[in-house]
Amino acid sequence: MHFDPVNACNLRCKMCYFSDEEFVKKLKGTFDKKELPRLGEVVLKQALKLQIGCGSEPTLYQDIDEIIKVAKNYGVPQISLTTNANLLTKDKLLRWTESGLNEIIVSLHGVTEGTYNNFMQKADYQRFLQSLTYINEVKEVFPELSLRINYTFNEDNFDELKDFFKVFGSYRINKLQLRPISNLGNTSYQNFSMDKILPVYDQTLSLISDECKKRNISLIAASSKDHLVSKKNKASLIYNYTYCYISPTDFWHEDFDWKEETYVEYARRKKISNELLRNIFTSSKKLEYLQTENLNYKIS
Numbered sequence: 001m002h003f004d005p006v007n008a009c010n011l012r013c014k015m016c017y018f019s020d021e022e023f024v025k026k027l028k029g030t031f032d033k034k035e036l037p038r039l040g041e042v043v044l045k046q047a048l049k050l051q052i053g054c055g056s057e058p059t060l061y062q063d064i065d066e067i068i069k070v071a072k073n074y075g076v077p078q079i080s081l082t083t084n085a086n087l088l089t090k091d092k093l094l095r096w097t098e099s100g101l102n103e104i105i106v107s108l109h110g111v112t113e114g115t116y117n118n119f120m121q122k123a124d125y126q127r128f129l130q131s132l133t134y135i136n137e138v139k140e141v142f143p144e145l146s147l148r149i150n151y152t153f154n155e156d157n158f159d160e161l162k163d164f165f166k167v168f169g170s171y172r173i174n175k176l177q178l179r180p181i182s183n184l185g186n187t188s189y190q191n192f193s194m195d196k197i198l199p200v201y202d203q204t205l206s207l208i209s210d211e212c213k214k215r216n217i218s219l220i221a222a223s224s225k226d227h228l229v230s231k232k233n234k235a236s237l238i239y240n241y242t243y244c245y246i247s248p249t250d251f252w253h254e255d256f257d258w259k260e261e262t263y264v265e266y267a268r269r270k271k272i273s274n275e276l277l278r279n280i281f282t283s284s285k286k287l288e289y290l291q292t293e294n295l296n297y298k299i300s
Contacts, residue, residue, distance in 0.1 A: 001047045002054040004247040005031040005061035029248030044074040053082035072100035085131040093138045103146040111160035132171045148175035155196045177220040201225040223298040
């Protein structure tokens, strides 16, 4: 389950849809704190993972603690938060982790200060590094807190990956994900080509992979340049059944009135179990047609 408690972003990345002014104009609202218990009753009972923050910046929301507490009360085994890390404080991190936060995912778009500041509009590279230091310090108190860095790459920042551990090697990273840029519409940055990356992708990946193994870091990435290009993914077939997105303006399926029925009641009404059973006996040719273009990541 992905939960964006606010429809806002304080710092806009040139590669994300928050750099699309028309898109931003449509976003309004903050999730009412009073509705969090109902959210738990409706969907969190079934959730295996709660991802706080997906498109917007969750640290703008004042009641992150309450979201985490509700999720813990309903037994969600994995609670994660995705952030650009520019508004983090040590006190907040300590409070969230004490409440039950398992993982913090930090978005990164450049290894050097110039590249980072260019892609993260109005962001501050030194403030970002300070937040990573805060996370290091919190992990001293809560060593089970996992730090994952998501590096979104393009033709203008991919080469910097070779120096990733020279800059970030002192931080206690548990997972590193390398994500190719996606076309999200009318974003400020419009270079979606991989032409300059493909010839050097395997070599760079090997370098990063070796360093991750030395440091006991899990690497999440396309396993080769061929897999980077080919994006058919069998796992996408279960996307509509397992992925639930919630924000102040959206709640999963439009015909799901979450204030009047629970997920179990909705699934029964829509006969989702029968639909899943029918898919089991669907021909492999039709299933291949239904697959979407989601990148196949390998975890090593």
